[in-house]
Amino acid sequence: MSDSRVREALREFVAERDWAQFHSPENLAKSVAIEAAELLECFQWSGDHDVARVRDELADVLTYCHLLADKLGLDIDQIVLDKLDKTRSKYPVETARGSSEKHDRLPD
Numbered sequence: 001m002s003d004s005r006v007r008e009a010l011r012e013f014v015a016e017r018d019w020a021q022f023h024s025p026e027n028l029a030k031s032v033a034i035e036a037a038e039l040l041e042c043f044q045w046s047g048d049h050d051v052a053r054v055r056d057e058l059a060d061v062l063t064y065c066h067l068l069a070d071k072l073g074l075d076i077d078q079i080v081l082d083k084l085d086k087t088r089s090k091y092p093v094e095t096a097r098g099s100s101e102k103h104d105r106l107p108d
């Protein structure tokens with residue numbers, strides 16, 4: 001389902017460098033978190049941010065997400081859609097609209 005251009009480009013990039021040997025699921029998951037921290041760093045001291053830096057760090061996060069999904073044989077778009085279905089049922093529009101409450105604190 002997902003656009004294979006990103007997956008193919010990443011596979012080629014990794015293969016050219018023989019980096020797959022370093023891409024265990026554990027290492028890729030750690031890399032997602034490390035890059036997420038770098039993304040947060042863009043906003044560390046102020047709400048102002050350098051869009052170019054945010055763009056690069058967001059790309060790094062997404063790159064590792066794609067690599068991890070590929071490593072685990074998961075379709076990245078499908079897992080997002082599947083999770084959205086679960087989240088949709090936890091947060092029905094009737095009770096969640098306009099609210100930032102966690103699902104277990106929403107009115108019945």
Ligand SMILES: [Mg+2]
Pocket residue numbers: 035038056057060
């Ligand atoms: Mg980075």
